[in-house]
Amino acid sequence: MTVPIECRQDETFVLNLGPQHPATHGVLRVKLTLDGEYIVEAEPVLGYIHRMHEKMAEDRNFAQFMPNTARMDYLHALAFNHGYCLVVERAAGIEVPERAEYIRVITVELNRLISHILWWAAFLLDLGGFTPLLYAFDDREQVLDLLERVTGSRLTYCYFRFGGVYNDIDDEFITGTYAFIKRLRSRMPTQYHALVTGNIILQKRLKGIGIITEEQSRRYGCTGPVARGSGINYDIRKNEPYSVYPEFDFDVPVYHECDSMARYMVRMDEMEQSMRIIEQALDKLPDGPVKAKVPKILKPAEGDYWASVETARGNLGHRLVCDGKKNPYKLKLRSPTFCNLSCFAEVSEGMLLADALAFMGSLDLVIPEIDR
Amino acid sequence: MDTSIWRPILYLIGFMAFAGLNAAYLGWCERKGAGRIQRRTGPMEVGFQGLLQPLADGLKLMSKQLLVPTGVDGILFRVAPILAMIPALTSFAVIPFAGNIQARSVELSVLLLFALASIAMMAILLGGWASGNKYAVISAARSVSQNLAYEIPMLVTVITVVMITGSMNLQDIAVHQQGGFWHWNIFALNKSILMPISFIIFFICSIAETNRAPFDMAEAESELVAGFMTEYGSMGFGLFMMGEYLNMVVGACLVTILFLGGWDCPFGLFPGVWWFLLKIYILLFTVIWVRWTFPRTQIYKLLNLSWKILIPFSLVNLLVTAAFIKIF
Numbered sequence: 115m116t117v118p119i120e121c122r123q124d125e126t127f128v129l130n131l132g133p134q135h136p137a138t139h140g141v142l143r144v145k146l147t148l149d150g151e152y153i154v155e156a157e158p159v160l161g162y163i164h165r166m167h168e169k170m171a172e173d174r175n176f177a178q179f180m181p182n183t184a185r186m187d188y189l190h191a192l193a194f195n196h197g198y199c200l201v202v203e204r205a206a207g208i209e210v211p212e213r214a215e216y217i218r219v220i221t222v223e224l225n226r227l228i229s230h231i232l233w234w235a236a237f238l239l240d241l242g243g244f245t246p247l248l249y250a251f252d253d254r255e256q257v258l259d260l261l262e263r264v265t266g267s268r269l270t271y272c273y274f275r276f277g278g279v280y281n282d283i284d285d286e287f288i289t290g291t292y293a294f295i296k297r298l299r300s301r302m303p304t305q306y307h308a309l310v311t312g313n314i315i316l317q318k319r320l321k322g323i324g325i326i327t328e329e330q331s332r333r334y335g336c337t338g339p340v341a342r343g344s345g346i347n348y349d350i351r352k353n354e355p356y357s358v359y360p361e362f363d364f365d366v367p368v369y370h371e372c373d374s375m376a377r378y379m380v381r382m383d384e385m386e387q388s389m390r391i392i393e394q395a396l397d398k399l400p401d402g403p404v405k406a407k408v409p410k411i412l413k414p415a416e417g418d419y420w421a422s423v424e425t426a427r428g429n430l431g432h433r434l435v436c437d438g439k440k441n442p443y444k445l446k447l448r449s450p451t452f453c454n455l456s457c458f459a460e461v462s463e464g465m466l467l468a469d470a471l472a473f474m475g476s477l478d479l480v481i482p483e484i485d486r
Numbered sequence: 487m488d489t490s491i492w493r494p495i496l497y498l499i500g501f502m503a504f505a506g507l508n509a510a511y512l513g514w515c516e517r518k519g520a521g522r523i524q525r526r527t528g529p530m531e532v533g534f535q536g537l538l539q540p541l542a543d544g545l546k547l548m549s550k551q552l553l554v555p556t557g558v559d560g561i562l563f564r565v566a567p568i569l570a571m572i573p574a575l576t577s578f579a580v581i582p583f584a585g586n587i588q589a590r591s592v593e594l595s596v597l598l599l600f601a602l603a604s605i606a607m608m609a610i611l612l613g614g615w616a617s618g619n620k621y622a623v624i625s626a627a628r629s630v631s632q633n634l635a636y637e638i639p640m641l642v643t644v645i646t647v648v649m650i651t652g653s654m655n656l657q658d659i660a661v662h663q664q665g666g667f668w669h670w671n672i673f674a675l676n677k678s679i680l681m682p683i684s685f686i687i688f689f690i691c692s693i694a695e696t697n698r699a700p701f702d703m704a705e706a707e708s709e710l711v712a713g714f715m716t717e718y719g720s721m722g723f724g725l726f727m728m729g730e731y732l733n734m735v736v737g738a739c740l741v742t743i744l745f746l747g748g749w750d751c752p753f754g755l756f757p758g759v760w761w762f763l764l765k766i767y768i769l770l771f772t773v774i775w776v777r778w779t780f781p782r783t784q785i786y787k788l789l790n791l792s793w794k795i796l797i798p799f800s801l802v803n804l805l806v807t808a809a810f811i812k813i814f
Contacts, residue, residue: 137708242782248524468784
């Protein structure tokens with residue numbers, strides 16, 4: 115319900131939303147200028163959880179930076195593992211065994227699934243529905259158990275290695291994954307869609323709210339579900355294929371409504387696509403080693419390298435500049451949420467406070483990934 | 487009427503105990519109910535099934551300091567929680583729990599209850615305003631517009647009931663519906679075919695009046711932190727919570743008396759206070775159930791619901807009832 119704003123300067127007031135606020139999911143601060151409950155101006159203020167990850171990369175060798183990657187996007191940590199491995203492997207010219215590529219895809223997609231499930235839960239929490247959170251955590255828990263089995267950790271994974279993965283997967287993981295997918299497929303229509311997606315209050319809160327036009331989406335460099343919810347068919351897994359993604363048959367869900375509901379539906383459909391990829395990868399899983407022989411200290415040749423992967427939130431790019439030493443000269447990250455958040459100021463203008471927070475939830479923000 | 491001094495004293499003690507137990511244990515019921523709905527167990531630690539939890543919570547709240555931040559309006563800040571509690575407590579004086587259990591049979595008791603409910607809204611307004619917190623002020627403004635919007639359909643619906651029974655005395659309204667469920671106002675189709683709808687309108691309005699989810703605009707925690715209660719701690723917060731639960735009880739009592747026949751048994755068996763209690767607790771359970779199932783609405787959609795749907799419907803209902811009464 116957007117209305118044109120015409121108000122005098124002295125009729126507005128400034129509300130500091132955050133850095134501690136239940137709806138900002140972390141330490142994001144938004145400086146809101148409000149006229150009543152309408153937003154006149156919104157200014158996201160970043161930097162509260164800046165930890166100098168990019169500088170840290172320069173101070174240590176390539177392998178030592180690996181655990182840092184998982185601390186940025188803690189919800190899709192394996193994709194950050196993957197992106198970093200990809201760029202270093204490109205720089206050092208390392209070949210990854212096929213089985214390792216398959217395992218990477220399986221674990222990354224499982225991680226994407228739980229990232230979307232957790233987003234769903236937190237989004238509903240933003241909308242005031244508390245119960246879905248606990249149902250979602252039930253499903254998420256199953257995947258965490260599976261991933262803990264192979265990676266050894268539950269949230270901040272450090273599972274990938276240059277030239278492969280740390281650990282091979284076992285039969286129990288494979289049967290467990292099949293069982294989980296079967297279970298989630300049966301719960302999807304009832305628990306997720308019938309109870310929540312079809313809810314009239316939810317529909318009214320999301321439809322037509324927070325419209326990011328295709329033009330805006332391109333201008334701000336939005337990627338991932340935010341761009342796909344604005345009708346842009348862009349997915350790194352399809353457009354710039356990496357790893358073994360070209361071997362799988364999956365669709366990229368695109369919605370043209372541009373509103374919060376479109377982004378919601380994109381993520382819900384993506385969960386199904388992730389399940390399809392995992393099933394195909396498990397069916398076709400080749401035998402062989404899971405780790406190539408790689409020297410302990412890498413010294414890639416001088417040069418400028420780029421690799422991007424599709425995380426749950428969008429396009430994650432790593433730019434690596436090497437000067438022939440054992441540590442990077444410079445590692446620059448292009449993180450998806452930063453661009454996705456940057457459209458918030460323009461889009462939320464004229465929105466109601468409650469709608470703006472629902473809109474913010476639909477962007478799926480992970481603050482440590484913005485600040486790095 | 488018995489004029490002995492013991493009567494008011496006994497009723498006072500009785501209602502205080504009833505109100506106190508309800509305010510404390512509805513919180514426990516809510517947490518247990520939420521737990522069940524969310525596949526948890528709810529409180530389990532203090533006492534059997536967590537039954538002593540309200541006591542522990544009360545002790546904790548009372549042992550905390552009532553912090554009055556600088557920059558707040560000291561008097562209003564302290565008065566507001568009391569104002570949230572008192573009207574709800576006073577309302578019990580006129581509610582007939584059974585034919586012979588009523589502290590005071592007031593001729594205009596329906597009107598009195600609505601007047602008291604408006605004071606409860608003032609508590610939120612004052613609490614939010616006095617806090618000097620922007621979230622609290624937004625919450626107070628929301629709460630006022632919400633209460634104004636929902637009091638109109640509520641009152642119009644009450645007028646229909648009053649027209650049917652010809653009395654504004656709760657006792658008379660309840661007595662009028664005795665003798666089985668087909669006499670209840672909700673099923674009084676011979677008076678007006680829209681009675682079931684007016685029951686639903688009234689029930690929705692009573693949820694909105696008590697600021698319960700999905701209409702909990704005033705304390706929308708993901709938007710306004712804790713709304714008007716943001717700056718309150720200790721028993722100030724405790725009184726607001728107790729006031730909210732008591733308002734829920736009063737709302738349920740009102741729905742029961744106006745539409746569900748008060749203490750009447752659906753099949754004419756053993757009418758008495760237990761039927762009344764059964765009905766209000768079923769209604770209260772429904773309110774808790776709704777809260778943990780639905781997401782929150784948005785303030786303007788909430789107001790639209792009232793102004794564009796509930797008010798026209800209740801007005802039509804009023805006209806239809808008037809026509810029915812005139813014709814038959």
